Amino acid sequence: MEITITINGKQHSIHDGLSLSSLLRFLGINSDRVAVEHNMEIVNKNDFNDTVLKENDTLEIITFVGGGV
Amino acid sequence: MNDILKIAGREIRSRLWVGTGKYKDFAETKKAIEASGAHVVTVAVRRVNITDRSKEGLFDYIDPEKYIILPNTAGCYTAKDAIRTAGLARAAGVSDMVKLEVIGDEKTLMPDNEALLEAAKVLVKEGFIVLPYTNDDPIMAKKLQDAGCHAIMPLAAPIGSGLGIRNPYNIRIILESVSVPVIVDAGVGTASDAAIAMELGCHAILMNTAIACAKDPVKMAYAMKMAVDAGRLAYLAGRIPKKLYASASSPLEGMIE
Numbered sequence: 001m002e003i004t005i006t007i008n009g010k011q012h013s014i015h016d017g018l019s020l021s022s023l024l025r026f027l028g029i030n031s032d033r034v035a036v037e038h039n040m041e042i043v044n045k046n047d048f049n050d051t052v053l054k055e056n057d058t059l060e061i062i063t064f065v066g067g068g069v
Numbered sequence: 070m071n072d073i074l075k076i077a078g079r080e081i082r083s084r085l086w087v088g089t090g091k092y093k094d095f096a097e098t099k100k101a102i103e104a105s106g107a108h109v110v111t112v113a114v115r116r117v118n119i120t121d122r123s124k125e126g127l128f129d130y131i132d133p134e135k136y137i138i139l140p141n142t143a144g145c146y147t148a149k150d151a152i153r154t155a156g157l158a159r160a161a162g163v164s165d166m167v168k169l170e171v172i173g174d175e176k177t178l179m180p181d182n183e184a185l186l187e188a189a190k191v192l193v194k195e196g197f198i199v200l201p202y203t204n205d206d207p208i209m210a211k212k213l214q215d216a217g218c219h220a221i222m223p224l225a226a227p228i229g230s231g232l233g234i235r236n237p238y239n240i241r242i243i244l245e246s247v248s249v250p251v252i253v254d255a256g257v258g259t260a261s262d263a264a265i266a267m268e269l270g271c272h273a274i275l276m277n278t279a280i281a282c283a284k285d286p287v288k289m290a291y292a293m294k295m296a297v298d299a300g301r302l303a304y305l306a307g308r309i310p311k312k313l314y315a316s317a318s319s320p321l322e323g324m325i326e
Contacts, residue, residue: 008116028122033133035160037153042160060116062157066098066127067113067143068088068228068277 003055020051024061034063072305074272076166076250077198077219081137082108084267085297086252088277092286095130101280102131105290111139111168111275114158133163139200141168146181148188155192166198168222168254168275178228182209186216193217202254205239207246214247221247222275225266226256229278233262237269244270260289260296267300268308 001016014023020043024031036043037060043051053059074081086109092098102110110131118124131138140158145151148171155167171188173181180203192199198219203209205223213221223243226232233256234240244251250272257263257276266274274297283289 007119027119029117029119033126033128033161033163034117035157035162037157042156044160045162060157061119062114063117063161064112064127064138064140064158064163065115066089066092066095067115067141068090068111068281 003053005053005055005057005059007059008061014053016055018053019049020053020059021048023053023059024048029061034061036061072301074250076200079137079198081273083294083297084273084301085263085294086111086139086273086275087280087290088275089127089131090277091281095125095127097286098127098281099130101286101290102136104287104294105280106294108137109139109273109275110136111141111277113143114140114154114161137166138164139166139168140164141202142170142188144172145170146172148184148191151184151188152191155188155197156195159197165196166200167192169199169201169218180204180224182206186212189213189216189218200252205236205243207239207242210243210251211246214249218249220250220252220272222252222254224255225253225262226258228255229282230256231258231279232256233258234265234269237265240266240269240271257293260292263293263296264300264303267297268303270304273297 002013003016004011004013038051039058083106085105085107087102087105087107088111089098142151142154145154151171159165171181171184173179185201189199189201200220200222201213201218202222210221225234252273252275253266253271254275257279263274280286280290
């Protein structure tokens with residue numbers, strides 16, 4: 001079964017029951033230098049494995065880019 | 070020479086801090102940062118591009134083990150957004166420092182000091198090392214220090230303007246008003262601007278555009294390093310007072326007649 005979640009402002013269909021860490025792996029994102037907000041709450045990196053995504057969840061996945069002042 | 074900058078008890082090995090934006094590519098960013106000798110490097114916090122993972126990332130070029138990474142909250146227009154961005158930056162696990170920016174206006178990119186102070190209070194309470202980007206306003210600098218900020222980062226001129234140190238007198242008053250380090254943030258255009266800020270007694274300078282948008286960023290990075298070092302040394306050496314009339318350097322005795 002598939003569910004719909006919002007990642008960085010866009011809707012995506014993913015497998016039901018996926019954990020946050022599996023999703024990041026599926027997307028090819030190294031979790032070392034990213035941070036994730038799950039339904040507006042920051043997720044501790046130790047909890048990436050145990051965070052299971054549900055229908056209509058919202059994720060913000062951020063990293064660092066070039067920037068200055 | 071034992072002249073080490075400390076912020077929140079941490080030793081900072083350079084007085085020139087640099088941004089990582091506006092460069093042609095990551096290779097140039099890396100070369101310029103190396104030439105600048107900067108120990109502190111500021112970065113922005115943005116969404117991961119999840120559809121195109123082929124692109125290389127900043128940290129493929131800038132080793133976060135080698136530098137002190139200073140995430141900024143650039144682009145935030147409210148205290149809430151700045152607090153949220155700072156929280157995400159810390160959660161990413163490379164730094165608990167934040168260059169706190171709450172911008173008030175798109176055209177000037179001047180800070181919204183009211184919102185800045187509000188965000189600073191929250192972040193200090195949450196245990197961040199808070200370095201706020203603010204106006205060259207001594208009263209605001211004092212309020213930010215009283216809120217627990219670990220340094221004050223007054224602008225010298227608008228971000229990216231290259232106008233130099235517009236109000237050296239205010240910067241001097243800020244230096245007298247607070248005991249935390251004062252780091253000029255934004256407005257420097259060329260090496261002499263950097264030297265002037267350091268000669269005033271500023272503890273460090275953060276710059277991006279002046280280096281990244283110079284015709285030769287790597288050369289300019291090196292020029293800025295030398296200017297910051299020279300300015301600091303001149304400040305420590307203590308300049309002579311300015312006088313209206315001449316004062317001969319050669320002895321007046323023993324002249325031929």
